[in-house]
Amino acid sequence: MSDTTSNQMWGGRFAAGPDAIMEAINASIGFDKRLAAQDIAGSRAHAAMLAATGIVKASDAEAMREGLLTVLSEIEAGEFEFSAALEDIHMNVEARLKTLIGDAAGRLHTGRSRNDQVATDFRLWVRDQLDAGEEQLLALLRALLVQAEAGADWVMPGFTHLQTAQPVTWGHHMMAYVEMFGRDLSRLRDARARMNESPLGAAALAGTGFPIDREMTAEALGFDRPMANSLDAVSDRDFALEFLSVASISAMHLSRFAEELVIWSSAQFRFVTLSDRFSTGSSIMPQKKNPDAAELIRAKIGRIFGANVALMTVMKGLPLAYSKDMQEDKEQVFDAADNWLLSLAAMTGMVGDMSANRASLEAAASSGFSTATDLADWLVREAGLPFRDAHHVTGTLVALAEKKGCDLPDLSLSDMQGVHESITEGVFDVLGVHNSVASRTSYGGTAPAQVRAQIARWKERLG
Ligand code: ARG
Secondary structure, three states, X not given: OXXXXXXXXXXXXXXXXXXXXXHHHHXXXXXXXXXXXXXXXXXXXXXXXXXXXXXXXXXXXXXXXXXXXXXXXXXXXXXXXXXXXXXXXXXXXXXXXXXXXXXHHHHOOOXXXXXXXXXXXXXXXXXXXXXXXXHHHHHHHHHHHHHHHHOOOOEEEEEEXXXXXXXXXXXXXXXXXXXXXXXHHHHHHHHHHHXXXXXXXXXXXXXXXXXXXXXXXXXXXXXXXXXXXHHHHHHOOHHHHHHHHHHHHHHHHHXXXXXXXXXXXXXXXXXXXXXXXXXXXXXXXXXXXXXXXXXXXXXXXXXXXXXXXXXXXXXXXXXXXXXXXXXXXXXXXXXXXXXXXXXXXXXXHHHHHOEEOHHHHHHHHHOOOOOHHXXXXXXXXXXXXXXXXXXXXXXXXXXXXHHHOOOHHHOOHHHHHHHOOOOOXXXXXXXXHHHHHHHOOOOOOOOHHHHHHHHHHHHHHXX
C-alpha cells in the first residue's frame, strides 16, 4: 500500500493517511523490529489457542502457523522489507502474513490487541536478557573464584579513603566482588520469578468476550501463569524497570571494580597486569598499555542508569491503561541490555586473563604503616592498655617512624620502649603483614583460612 492512503490495519474511519512528520514520530519499527522473534512466538501461541478453543478453524490456524514461520525466516535472512507506514513490528508481521496466507491472517487478531501483544513481546525479550545476564554473571563469578583461590594468602594493602588501612589478602578482595555479583545474581533471579507472567489475552485493556484460554498461551510461552488483571497487564512496565535496576546495580559494581583495575594496572601501583587481549596502545606514546576495557565498563553505568531514570520518568504520570508514551519504553532498555551484557563479558575476559603481581602487592602491603592497628591491638592484649591509650601510643610510634623515614617494623626495640616502657620483643611478631592477615580470623575476616572457607562455600553454591 502507498504511504498516502489510510492505514490498512486501523484506517477504516480515516479518509487520509498521516502527515510525514506524524509517521516519523509515530513509527516504532526502526527499533521494535528487535522484537520480531518474540512477536512471532506470541502470535503462534495465540493462533494455536484460537484453534484449540474453536474460535478459528484448525485449517486457518495451520495457515497462520506456516505463514508466521515463513515471516520469521524472511526476517532472520534479512529479506523482510520493514515499512514505517505499518508503524511497528506487530503490523509489519501481520501485513506480510496477509500477503502470504490471505484472509486467514485477518483472524489472527481475534481476542487480542496490540496492547497485550507488545506487553507480551517485551516481557519475553526482557526475560531473554535476564537469562543471558544470569549466564554472564555466573561466568564472572567463576573467573573471580579462580583469582581468589590462586591468591588466597597473598597479602595486599586494604584501603579506606584510598589510604593504606590494614593488610588484606588478594583472595579476600576478589571474594568481596564475588559477594557483590552474587547478590546481583540473586536480585536477577528474584526479578525473573516476579516478571514471568503472561499479559497475552488481556486484549486492549478489559479482556475479551471470546472464550480464549490464557493458561494455554501462558504455558506455550514459558510463563508461569497469566497475569490476573487485564488493566495491569497492558499498563505496567515494572518488569523492565526491575531489569534496569538489576542491571544498574550490577553495572555500578562493575564500574567500581573497573576503577580498581585502572588504578591497579598503573605504573604507580603495578598490582595487576592486564592481558594484551584486553588492553590497547597509544598512537603516539609507544610505552603505553591502556586499560580501555576497564575504562569503558566504568563509563557504561551512565547509559544504563540513564535508561532506568528515563523509563521511570516515562511511566510515572501515566493514567491506566495503555498510552502511546509506553512505546518509549524500548530503545533505552535495548541499549542498556546490550551494554550491560557487553560489560559483563568484558569484565569476565579481563579477570580471566589478568595476573596479580604478588611481589608488588606484598611490598605495598608492608608500607604505609599498615600494621599500626595490629600494634595497637598488641598493646591492649599484651600490655593491658585501654584501646584509646594504645591508639595514642601507636600514633606516636607512627610519627616517630615517619620522622626517621622508615616503617614500623624497622624501629628498634629501644625506640619503641622510649615511647612506652611495656613494649617487648614480642611486638615484632604482629608487625609483619602475614601475621597480621593470619590473625583476622573472625567470620568474614581476611585470614586465609576464612577466605578459603568462603571460596569453598561459593564453589559448592555454583556447582
Ligand atoms: N508500537 C506500540 C508500542 O510499542 C504497540 C502498541 C500500540 N497500541 C496502541 N494502542 N496504539 O507501544
